[in-house]
Amino acid sequence: MGRSGPDDGATLVSVLDVDWAERWMHTAAADVAAARDDLTELDRLIGDGDHGVNLDRGLRAVAERLGDPAIAPRETVGQVLRLAATTLMSTVGGAAGPLYGTALLRASKVTDRAVLDASGVVALLDAALEGIVARGKAASGEKTMVDAWQPAAEAAERVAGTTDDVGDTWRAAADAAEAGARATIPWVATKGRASYLGERSAGTEDPGARSTAIVLAAAVRALQGPGA
Amino acid sequence: MGRSGPDDGATLVSVLDVDWAERWMHTAAADVAAARDDLTELDRLIGDGDHGVNLDRGLRAVAERLGDPAIAPRETVGQVLRLAATTLMSTVGGAAGPLYGTALLRASKVTDRAVLDASGVVALLDAALEGIVARGKAASGEKTMVDAWQPAAEAAERVAGTTDDVGDTWRAAADAAEAGARATIPWVATKGRASYLGERSAGTEDPGARSTAIVLAAAVRALQGPGA
Amino acid sequence: MVRVKKLLDDPAQAVTDSLRGFAQAHADEVTLHEDPTFVVRASGTPPGQVAVISGGGSGHEPLHAGFVGAGMLDAAVPGAVFTSPTADQVAAAIVAADGGAGVLAVVKNYTGDVLNFETGIELAQAEGVEVSSVVVNDDVAVEDSLYTAGRRGVAGTLAVEKIAGAAAARGDDLATVTALAERVVSRVRSMGVALSACTVPHVGRPSFDLADDEVEVGIGIHGEPGRHRVQASGALDITRRLVEPVVEDLDLAAGEKVLLFVNGMGGTPSSELYVVYARARDLLVERGVEVTRSLVGSYVTSLEMQGASVTVLRLDEELTALWDAPVRTTALRW
Amino acid sequence: MVRVKKLLDDPAQAVTDSLRGFAQAHADEVTLHEDPTFVVRASGTPPGQVAVISGGGSGHEPLHAGFVGAGMLDAAVPGAVFTSPTADQVAAAIVAADGGAGVLAVVKNYTGDVLNFETGIELAQAEGVEVSSVVVNDDVAVEDSLYTAGRRGVAGTLAVEKIAGAAAARGDDLATVTALAERVVSRVRSMGVALSACTVPHVGRPSFDLADDEVEVGIGIHGEPGRHRVQASGALDITRRLVEPVVEDLDLAAGEKVLLFVNGMGGTPSSELYVVYARARDLLVERGVEVTRSLVGSYVTSLEMQGASVTVLRLDEELTALWDAPVRTTALRW
Numbered sequence A, B: 001m002g003r004s005g006p007d008d009g010a011t012l013v014s015v016l017d018v019d020w021a022e023r024w025m026h027t028a029a030a031d032v033a034a035a036r037d038d039l040t041e042l043d044r045l046i047g048d049g050d051h052g053v054n055l056d057r058g059l060r061a062v063a064e065r066l067g068d069p070a071i072a073p074r075e076t077v078g079q080v081l082r083l084a085a086t087t088l089m090s091t092v093g094g095a096a097g098p099l100y101g102t103a104l105l106r107a108s109k110v111t112d113r114a115v116l117d118a119s120g121v122v123a124l125l126d127a128a129l130e131g132i133v134a135r136g137k138a139a140s141g142e143k144t145m146v147d148a149w150q151p152a153a154e155a156a157e158r159v160a161g162t163t164d165d166v167g168d169t170w171r172a173a174a175d176a177a178e179a180g181a182r183a184t185i186p187w188v189a190t191k192g193r194a195s196y197l198g199e200r201s202a203g204t205e206d207p208g209a210r211s212t213a214i215v216l217a218a219a220v221r222a223l224q225g226p227g228a
Numbered sequence C, D: 001m002v003r004v005k006k007l008l009d010d011p012a013q014a015v016t017d018s019l020r021g022f023a024q025a026h027a028d029e030v031t032l033h034e035d036p037t038f039v040v041r042a043s044g045t046p047p048g049q050v051a052v053i054s055g056g057g058s059g060h061e062p063l064h065a066g067f068v069g070a071g072m073l074d075a076a077v078p079g080a081v082f083t084s085p086t087a088d089q090v091a092a093a094i095v096a097a098d099g100g101a102g103v104l105a106v107v108k109n110y111t112g113d114v115l116n117f118e119t120g121i122e123l124a125q126a127e128g129v130e131v132s133s134v135v136v137n138d139d140v141a142v143e144d145s146l147y148t149a150g151r152r153g154v155a156g157t158l159a160v161e162k163i164a165g166a167a168a169a170r171g172d173d174l175a176t177v178t179a180l181a182e183r184v185v186s187r188v189r190s191m192g193v194a195l196s197a198c199t200v201p202h203v204g205r206p207s208f209d210l211a212d213d214e215v216e217v218g219i220g221i222h223g224e225p226g227r228h229r230v231q232a233s234g235a236l237d238i239t240r241r242l243v244e245p246v247v248e249d250l251d252l253a254a255g256e257k258v259l260l261f262v263n264g265m266g267g268t269p270s271s272e273l274y275v276v277y278a279r280a281r282d283l284l285v286e287r288g289v290e291v292t293r294s295l296v297g298s299y300v301t302s303l304e305m306q307g308a309s310v311t312v313l314r315l316d317e318e319l320t321a322l323w324d325a326p327v328r329t330t331a332l333r334w
Ligand SMILES: Nc1ncnc2c1ncn2[C@@H]1O[C@H](COP(=O)(O)OP(=O)(O)O)[C@@H](O)[C@H]1O
Pocket: A043, A047, A048, A050, A051, A054, A055, A093, A094, A095, A096, A097, A099, A132, A135, A136, A137, A138, A143, A144, A145, A146, A191, A192, A193, A206, A207, A208, A209, C082, C083, C084, C110, C111, C112, C113
């Protein structure tokens, strides 16, 4: 959270508008592409070695479809997230496809505005988390992406209203997701493919929690305009 | 041929009787068993990696059947060789089975005596060589077992009658087989499985020529009684 | 990412390339639909007959597309390698396969498969198709519990598809076909072993690392590591490690009749599978269990993984008759 | 000798163990005879029908025992791994398979096979059985010459056995069945590639050593090294190296109809074989050759070797009809 202090290099107050939402998705696509082999390696160790490739394929498609303005209206943040959600659902497959897809679909329903305020960020993250839990039925501590989304939503809730910059809410969320993902390392998985390994799943970070940390950090990276 | 000189450790004059013929087969079985993996390795390099195992399986069966006196009469050298021939034919398979089998079968037909003299050795080797050529249709120089049997037969012919010890004839044959086998190393095979490799067959000794050298050396080792 | 030595071109296109070859080679029997990807019977589901469909990640061939044909599946939905298909693929396949009498979806128990099939089924139902589903979870290597993802679906899936398909072919309605599929699920158990790992084309390195003298017991079919490693030993010892947990989980008693299915993981010669079969059969016979039906072959695979699984299905008369019923697919026919 | 990681017990017993499992699993279809070892149809050769038999070293499964059944082989004679059977096995199988109308022996062109079959045939003839033989030599990787062992028999053997078996099943006499088999031999050509070597159980190490980025072109089916090594490249490039020599040797012209058979060497997933099939088909179509029949699968293998071969058979109407004729064996059925 050091990044949200008054000395922070970011001097602009963040604006969570449609452009930001599009930048978020493009940044997430680029960051997941860069992390693809690392994510796949985590999944190779405790899963079936496809998480990086799966998510990369999906976010690549999201970026491509966002590039074509004819595909869907982009008047609200929610419309951008809906396009991303349906694209992920039809290109990713596996567990991550429906989970990320549902997360963004639910998030899109509570973000049908041109600009989000801090409570909008909280609503977005809450809806996403609820979507993932509704689909995957994992509780926190089961070594899944829930363990990144849930602390993120909780941190946003805590920070929202305590600062004027909506960016701070996102930064808190992203930092919490990062910490949450790391916390999964020593755990034994009880949901998802890693659970088949039992005790042998301990010692490796959950790939979905890691990708969540990357995707939420991308929302922060997208704050300060295309050049950030 | 140094081994056939007057200073030779073998002081007994060799007797090529039925006992010798049985000892020959037992010695050959033991020597091929010891060389099994080497023969297989040669065949792995330029064939299909089974020559050692094939011949070992066959000679083991020969030794076993010789151990059972009820199986066939053993009044002549030929009878021993016939038992060996039919056993090899029904247990070895591959190219080596019919080739060795035919060699010994033809040899058995010209050795239907209780004791062989030097001309008997020549007849044995000539008949064996003829059998192999009749079956396999290889000429000398094609990198097959012919390249060990043929010099052996020729050497026996040369030496027979020049010495009183029939053992000398065998020693000459065995030494020639040894040299013949080694000579195959640089050659390119044009018969047998090694021929499929074309130029790449050069540089490896022919497995069948090597096993022939071992089997003919066993006839010498069998000369001086069971303890030799 | 290393370029792996496989008979493939662009790894991202490998599934599509392979499915196109499959559809060309078997044009009389199957038709490939692209965008979204699924495979149906060339002649379609006979009107008025319940359709049986299945799907899942690719890399398990011939499962599932190889089982499309008379007496087994009406459609198969292949995902990327080891990745369940997407919901829209599932929905499109259901709609295409429906012959007017409803569709049974056979789903292997993996989070991804379950989620995508759930959504796909909802989408198809919204288009007016009657759909039911069964979830196959025959892998006894995984502990079953309410609090976990539960057991995986592995080679036993073949038995569910064969028997459900036979029931549909003889004219059973959707409820009956579904109930028979459930009956198979409740009576089929499997356990697998890997002698070597497999390499997912886009990953470029083996899915796990195994020493020369180790085998991995309790593997699934996604190149995932198993529950434990043991020193490689002979077929008898390894087969015992597969048969015993299966028999115990099924609680098989002397006198019971079973189907014994020895499945290869893709890179194992059939000669070895028959040795495992002989050993497994002996172990069952020792317990007084009667092997009345048998299947041996590489049907539910994990790319080029070396290894095998043993599946036992507790038979009754009806299941036996449905197993015996004619089947004409590219991979299974009698 | 290293203990190899295989699903086998005593390597010396592996062939027998496997055949016993095979015979148990398919007791309705085949019967195993031991001492000497051969496999016959459970129902025997129909009286008055020409019998077709084949055999060779083990390790190529399902060839040949997997092709015993109605419409294909009446008996198969398995030797040790990669070692032709002995003459007395051959003789016994011929005598057992004879249905009174004579026996055709399909022999792959290897010195060992030819020699043992020659002798076995003589022995059977001495017992009064009418026997003819054909020698299959479809492997274009090997130069054919009067002064060499000639070309090897590889995957094309399947086509000879299928078509001769169909001719026998429709009632053709021995001369006709033999002539048809010869016709197939004269029209079928193959070429193979290995991505990895195989390990003969009793040898305990790979039959050749291949770097991670090399493939061996022109391999046979005995784990023997091929004619040359090339850098591993994609399926298209590799397939081209197989198809071109085959097409050239057959001198195929535009408008001709062929059977395209893509065969796996044992350790290759069928998904890869279908990619090779798609590429090979494209290459043939480019030359105006019409692929009217197809077969894709691991039928003529080299233990667990990874790789594939492409076989092309120039068809005519009669050969097409015989190819299409029903076949019911454990490994091939339609
Ligand atoms: N039930 C679940 N609830 C939440 N997240 C889950 C669940 N199951 C799996 N996941 C997440 O999905 C990730 C794996 O995604 P991916 O590899 O793309 O799919 P698959 O497991 O089908 O191969 C896991 O690392 C985990 O974070």
